Amino acid sequence: MSSAAIPFVQSGSYPTRRGNLVRPLIDGEPAFRRICEAVEGARFSVWLTVAFLWPTFEMPDGRGSLFDVLDRAAARGIDVRLICWRPDEETAGLRRNAFWGSPEQIDLLHQRRSGVNIRWDRAHPGFCQHQKCWLVDAGAENETAFVGGINLNPHSMVTPAHDGEGQNHDVLIELTGPSAVDVHHNFVQRWNEASERLVNEGCWGAGSTANLPFPSRLPAEHGSAVVQIQRTTHAGRYVNTQASPGGISFNIASGEETNFHQYCTAIHAARRSIYIENQYVDVPEIVDCLLGALQRGVDVVLLTPAQPDVRLPVPAERRAFLNARMTLGTYPNFLLAGIAGIGADGHRKSIYVHAKLMLVDDEWATVGSCNLHRFSLFGNGEMNAAFSEPNTVRAFRCELFREHLDQDTVACDDRAALQLFRKIARANRSRFEAGDPAWQGHAFELDLATYVG
Template sequence: MTDSAIPFLQTGSYPTRSGNLISPLIDGERAFRRICEMIEAAQRSVWVTITFLWQACEMPDGRGTPFDVLDRAAARGIDVRIIFWRPDEHTAWLRQNAFFGDTAQISFLSRRRSGLKIRWDRAEPGFCQHQKSWLIDAGTADEAAFVGGINLNPHSMVTPGHNGEGQNHDVYVELAGPSVVDVHHNFVQRWNEASERLCEEGRWGIGSELDLQFPTHISVGRGTAAVQIQRTMPSQRYADGRAAAEGAPYDIASGERSNFEQYCAAILAARRSIYIENQQIDVPEIVDCLHRALTRGVEVVLLMPSNLAASMQTQLQVPSALKPLEQLAVFDNFTLAGIAGMGFDGSRKSVHVHSKLMLVDDEWATVGSCNLHRFSLFGNCEMNAAFFDPDAVQVLRGELLQEHLDHDTIGMDDRSALRLFRTIARQNRKKYEGGDHAWRGLAFELVKETH
């Protein structure tokens, strides 16, 4: 199916499908402008999985809140369905960021006379329904999906460059073609099995009591990308669905960990370069795979969150969340970095890296909701799109590094581009330590040289 040395998986719910068109969307304003355009053009349906949403969040270009955008679609007859996460007592501290369906939020929907159809869904105890997907006109010739990790809050609704305060950096991909059927299947499976669907205030809206039919056909090819939709799914739920549009039953009662399996397989197969953006890496198997890649000479860059001041410490004194990565710092071909934009006061302000992506050998990538910590890899409900498409991957790499380095790397090979990343990030760190905030780009090194 591909000439890639990076293997897709034989396990998991969904196969690798060729003929897809995939487009990266960097940072929230750009991503949600495109999502809103697609919602406004929708002819039949808009189906969404949401983890975190602030009611006061504003969509781009004066469109109002997400509820304004979605209710307008519902008012013109579009079937708008949302699956919201409902935190349990173990995750109650996260309710402040979630639309979890308490009495006040139900009253909010009632006052709006909202035409949305909503089901709330708990995760396994202590975990999270963490998928973030948007599905437009499912089952039609024009169906499209958005898969990624951007939350609906003011910190995420930002532009590349990140000038200002309290900003998140994040990514979605837009997907058209055969693999959209798997995003469709995932939504139906979760909608039909949503934990709160039979509970009082466990759903909202006329029609929310009805289950959905699984997809019955696969869209025609729209591009050249090979895509596999991969998930982390809990151990006991969602075990009675049917494989998308193929009629074959599958049993994931033992749990699906295809995100974890894919990350390990891709890192172990990397020959030239690995570029990762992720909130946290604390799983020993992932760290070991990276160690083995570095040992065989692969260029590795990890972009992660960090408090700027706390990161400017002596050798290997890195924030506690990054401690598992200390063993990698001895390698010349390893870069651990954060990003910081220019604040309103003229000084550098840390940008929170919320994206969950990996690019390998400038030809294969994965983008989605899955962090590289034990919650996302082994307990949350997550979804990523893994894809082989050298053109799309190189565009994504070029756009990310243009933002982070203020340098056009599209004409460079992947290894040279990541070496340039290390050079600029190291220069920016030294500038900051000298009190100079006039950097090139945003990236700064988190671990000092050890040689």
């Protein structure tokens, strides 16, 4: 366990492991450029889990589609494997942006003579296999994982400048070191127990019918970060525990809510600052934890989509929750913010916050696929990487704030930086209300009294 003030949790499958190197990657173009470099340098294998893949998605710098990148790797003898989510009837509306093995998608693989191996995997009915992770050279000394929330979506293929229309903001981390073995274990467990592996057109590729061996050794140490890979899995989802292959410590649970427990634990332990970016904050338990932190005097900034979907009526029980959440806005040490960039017409356009991250006290962070709603916390298949390494977390905060505020906060401690965030975001809101596009950075204050996202 880490000796840091923000504790990790013991409820999940994977322990904390020391000796890791963590590199945050902010926004899709830099992140996918680095992933492509890793794929192009792979010596043995490239494995990834896919939730959403839009037909129009292309990798940066003219590399082509996802399958262009992967088929080039397969053509030089690399073992390329995908686990793709197959929505059920309750989630059928999401098939339009998923590579779920439709007849047209199978035809595409035939036409390409694709050399990748694919298994399709359903979630528990009504939920999503939402993990987004990559693993390069699994089992090797240089095993490298990428964990985050960035979809294979053209709106995600953006730079931190966010100039233009239809922009998403997102993050992931690159991970090397002992904790990469847990991303490896997760992939093997999902591959071997993929729900569709035995049904017609539940697999693709000559190597897709064989199971994989579980990892048998830890990767070498590469840095000083303490990391824990954390998951949400539905109860009873996995039966093959493989508790300690090769002497590696695992404790595979039948159903995990580790992401939920970690968020609550970290917020309870915060002493100075909490910075959150998330699509949703839609769980009363998380709101209660944030209220407790505000009452202790912790500075809290929550960055979320500026334009939530308000087209549907709000039922009474939902209104009760919104009223409770609105209490956050009564604290002077709290800020709800969105971000907006300059569109092609010179006017401000909302940037959709798709990131799922939390930074606490400039020493601890979590990044992954887990939204703060009940689907992600209690039923989807999710993966986050929580890590403690103050230099990395502080640099991460400075890079995010440089993007959002157009301000260097290297000289600020975490609390001063969040106070500056509030000051700039509130000034930008005043400019927005006055119709003045000359903001500082992208962030602007939102009104919790009217925000229903």
